[in-house]
Amino acid sequence: xxxxxxxxxxxxxxxxxxxxxxxxxxxxxxxxxxxxxxxxxxxxxxxxxxxxxxxxxxxxxxxxxxxxxxxxxxxxxxxxxxxxxxxxxxxxxxxxxxxxxxxxxxxxxxxxxxxxxxxxxxxxxxxxxxxxxxxxxxxxxxxxxxxxxxxxxxxxxxxxxxxxxxxxxxxxxxxxxxxxxxxxxxxxxxxxxxxxxxxxxxxxxxxxxxxxxxxxxxxxxxxxxxxxxxxxxxxxxxxxxxxxxxxxxxxxxxxxxxxxxxxxxxxxxxxxxxxxxxxxxxxxxxxxxxxxxxxxxxxxxxxxxxxxxxxxxxxxxxxxxxxxxxxxxxxxxxxxxxxxxxxxxxxxxxxxxxxxxxxxxxxxxxxxxxxxxxxxxxxxxxxxxxxxxxxxxxxxxxxxxxxxxxxxxxxxxxxxxxxxxxxxxxxxxxx
Numbered sequence: 335x336x337x338x339x340x341x342x343x344x345x346x347x348x349x350x351x352x353x354x355x356x357x358x359x360x361x362x363x364x365x366x367x368x369x370x371x372x373x374x375x376x377x378x379x380x381x382x383x384x385x386x387x388x389x390x391x392x393x394x395x396x397x398x399x400x401x402x403x404x405x406x407x408x409x410x411x412x413x414x415x416x417x418x419x420x421x422x423x424x425x426x427x428x429x430x431x432x433x434x435x436x437x438x439x440x441x442x443x444x445x446x447x448x449x450x451x452x453x454x455x456x457x458x459x460x461x462x463x464x465x466x467x468x469x470x471x472x473x474x475x476x477x478x479x480x481x482x483x484x485x486x487x488x489x490x491x492x493x494x495x496x497x498x499x500x501x502x503x504x505x506x507x508x509x510x511x512x513x514x515x516x517x518x519x520x521x522x523x524x525x526x527x528x529x530x531x532x533x534x535x536x537x538x539x540x541x542x543x544x545x546x547x548x549x550x551x552x553x554x555x556x557x558x559x560x561x562x563x564x565x566x567x568x569x570x571x572x573x574x575x576x577x578x579x580x581x582x583x584x585x586x587x588x589x590x591x592x593x594x595x596x597x598x599x600x601x602x603x604x605x606x607x608x609x610x611x612x613x614x615x616x617x618x619x620x621x622x623x624x625x626x627x628x629x630x631x632x633x634x635x636x637x638x639x640x641x642x643x644x645x646x647x648x649x650x651x652x653x654x655x656x657x658x659x660x661x662x663x664x665x666x667x668x669x670x671x672x673x674x675x676x677x678x679x680x681x682x683x684x685x686x687x688x689x690x691x692x693x694x695x696x697x698x699x700x701x702x703x704x705x706x707x708x709x710x711x712x713x714x715x716x717x718x719x720x721x722x723x724x725x726x727x728x729x730x731x732x733x734x735x736x737x738x739x740x741x742x743x744x745x746x747x748x749x750x751x752x753x754x755x756x757x758x759x760x761x762x763x764x765x
Contacts, residue, residue: 410441410443410748412747412751412752413431413433413441413443413744413747413748414443414445416740416743416744416747416748417429417430417431417443417444417445417724417744417748418445419740419743419744420445420446420726420737420740420741420744421445421446423736423737423740424729424730425726425728425729425730425731425736425737425740426446426726426727426728426729427446427447427450427617427618427620427727427729428444428445428446428447428448428456428617428726428727429444429445429446429456429724429725429726429727429744430442430443430444430445430456430457430458430460430462430617430648430724430725430726431443431648431722431723431724431725431744431748432458432648432649432652432722432723432724433652433720433721433722433748433749434649434652434653434656434720434721434722435719435720436719436720437656439649439652441748442458442459442648442649443458444456444457444458444460446617446727447617448460448615448616448617448618449617449618450618450620450627450629456617457615457616457617458648459602459615459647459649460614460615460616460617460647461602461612461613461614461615461616461645461646461647462612462616462617462645462646462647462708462710462725462727463612463619463635463644463645463703463705463708463710464642464644464645464646464651464703464705464708464710464712464725465638465642465644465702465703465704465705465708465709465710466568466571466641466642466701466702466703466704467642467644467646467651467700467701467702467703467710467711467712468571468605468638468640468641468642468643468644468703469571469641469642469687469701470654470655470658470687470688470700470701470712471590471594471595471605471644471654472571472574472575472578472586472590472640472641472687473511473571473574473672473686473687473688474593474594474658474663474664474672474687475578475586475589475590475593475594476507476511476574476577476578477664477668477669477671477672477686478593478663478664478668479578479581479582480668480671481664481665481667481668484581485507485577485581486507487506487507487508487511487671487686488506488507488508489506489507490502490503490504490505490506491503491505491506491507491510491515491573492505494507494577494580494581495573495576495577495580498548498573498576499517499548499551499552499556499569499573500517500552500555500556501515501516501517501556501559501560504559504560504561505517505560506560507574507577508671508686509560509561509570510570510571510573510574511570511574511686511687512564512675512684512685512686513564513565513566513567513570513684514560514561514562514563514564515560515567515570516556516557516558516559516560516562516563516565517551517556517557517567517569517570517573518551518552518553518554518555518556518557518567518569519551519554519565519566519567519568519569520547520548520550520551520568520569520572521568522554523550523553523554525537525540525550526637528621528630528706529621534621534623534628534630538630538632538633538634538637538706539610539632539633539634540634540636540637541608541634541636542634542636542637542639543636543639544572544575544576544579544586544639544640545576547568547569547572547637547639547641548569548572548573548576551567551569551572564684568638568641568642569641570641571640571641571642571687572639572640572641574586574640575639575640575641576640578640585607586605586639586640587605587606587607587640587643590605591605593663594654594663598653598654598657599653600646600650600653600654601650602614602646602647602649602650603644603645603646603647603650603651603654604644604645604646605643605644605645606635606643606645607635607636607643608634608635608636609635610632610633610634610635611632612631612645613645614647616631617725617727618631618727619631619705619706619707619708619727620707620727620729621706621707622729622730627729630706630707631707633706638705642703642704642705644703647723648723648724648725649723651710651712651721651723652712652714652721652722652723653721654712655699655700655712655713655714655718655721655723656714656718656719656721657718658714658718659699659714659715659716659717659718660717660718660719661718671685671686672685672686672687672688673685673686673688673690673699673716674686675690685699687701688700688701689701689702691713693745693746693749693750694746694750694753695749695750695751696715696716697715697716698713698714698715698716698722698749699713699714699715699716700712700713700714700722707727707728707729708725708726708727708728709725709726709727709728709741710723710724710725711723711724711741711745712724713745713749720749722745722748722749724744724745724748726741
């Protein structure tokens, strides 16, 4: 492995960043869903009008319990091998994943290295940046406020944050949550391009307030009229964070911690504001440059804010999904709303901060996440009994289809067992 160095300018290549967190899920949805399923995403056009306002580089594996549920496997060698398929070809410097069944971790594994300089092996208990998987925490918090009658999903944005973005008099809270608002995504701005020398050399440490991120989005026109289409926009969840802050008088970070993290005992989950560190044992994230890998683990998470600043572990993410889908965090009406999707014909399903994935062993709900280098996926069965969480630190992906086929195999094998001929995504999910 090459020691991290100072970057020099060179040819650009497509890279993962916060702006394409949903593309992670898009590729997975295309790969996992049966071919005969109709496409669906969440959209609000037809809703009623709103009312008012094994690896030589140091692989480790941990079997923490024996699987005992119907359909589970006696051994997890296939899942171990699938996970190693992320690091053996060099797509990722590390990969870790876990499966929880009926409240117990039945499989947990890590492969690759946590640090290219020291060669320290990746820790299956390690923390990582979860990117847009943060959105599910934020949506759950907002939906708790809905359940407390602090607001309604069909309230207009204008009533909550007057004049904050174009079309605020038409946009509803629901449309922010399900990405049918048309609000421009602030991460399209060059300031958030994680391959630019300016970003690598210091831009990644800049502080952004939530309003700063929204103001950047206003430099770009709306993608469409509210409710007319679907397009993923991180700005939507920045606005949700601002709504939470206005209604509660506390920061979105504090409110998520108070309502979800602390009650569930998620001791390795944080929603940082400005702290650049990833607490606890963790795999470093790297960007590939002409002069070698650049360690980008340290950065200011305010660049993502309530759309993606979270840090967690596979154990905590599976615990969170078990509680959410098991009905412990939301009233039935709000959980049902969270899982409501409508047919948009795009081959994907998106509810209110939850993505739906149909696998060979059933329907799962969760969210993907992307941050510079880090890619996360968390999924849980609708009955709250089985959950998967995984993270990989992407590094060198010359064949994006093959890399995505490998990541898809990790998920399907861990959840469902070995599958004959798992297909690669039909489209390039990293662009």
